[in-house]
Amino acid sequence: xxxxxYKVTGMSCEHxxxxxxxxLRRADGVSAVTVDLVPDGLSLVTVTSAHPLPDAVVSAALxxxxxxxxxxx
Amino acid sequence: xxxxxYKVTGMSCEHxxxxxxxxLRRADGVSAVTVDLVPDGLSLVTVTSAHPLPDAVVSAALxxxxxxxxxxx
Numbered sequence: 001x002x003x004x005x006y007k008v009t010g011m012s013c014e015h016x017x018x019x020x021x022x023x024l025r026r027a028d029g030v031s032a033v034t035v036d037l038v039p040d041g042l043s044l045v046t047v048t049s050a051h052p053l054p055d056a057v058v059s060a061a062l063x064x065x066x067x068x069x070x071x072x073x
Numbered sequence: 074x075x076x077x078x079y080k081v082t083g084m085s086c087e088h089x090x091x092x093x094x095x096x097l098r099r100a101d102g103v104s105a106v107t108v109d110l111v112p113d114g115l116s117l118v119t120v121t122s123a124h125p126l127p128d129a130v131v132s133a134a135l136x137x138x139x140x141x142x143x144x145x146x
Binding site: 012013014015016018019039066 | 085086087088089091092112139
């Protein structure tokens, strides 16, 4: 089991949070997703999964959820 | 048929737009809902309906969609 956090741009509301959680939970091996929403900045998205997810899978899920992007340091 | 516009606070993204449209379309007699999204200000929500909707119905739908409020002049 591994937990990885991503700083994500563009999330502005609870609908965004719900969409991101729903998409990431669909990824293979994901058991939990939590989001610390920062509407005007970088939201912290933490994914717990059986194995680390490829970045491309995370990026695709964020894009599908609403055009969100991994960004920031 | 009547069309009424409301200036609504708190809508920040396309998910908000979709939620507001979905809730207002459920109101009795509503045939169309359009939204001009202004993420950091007053979004313009226009409802076309057979008869004017009571303000309480509109307010309740906005609240249900995501805690949005009619505001501004």
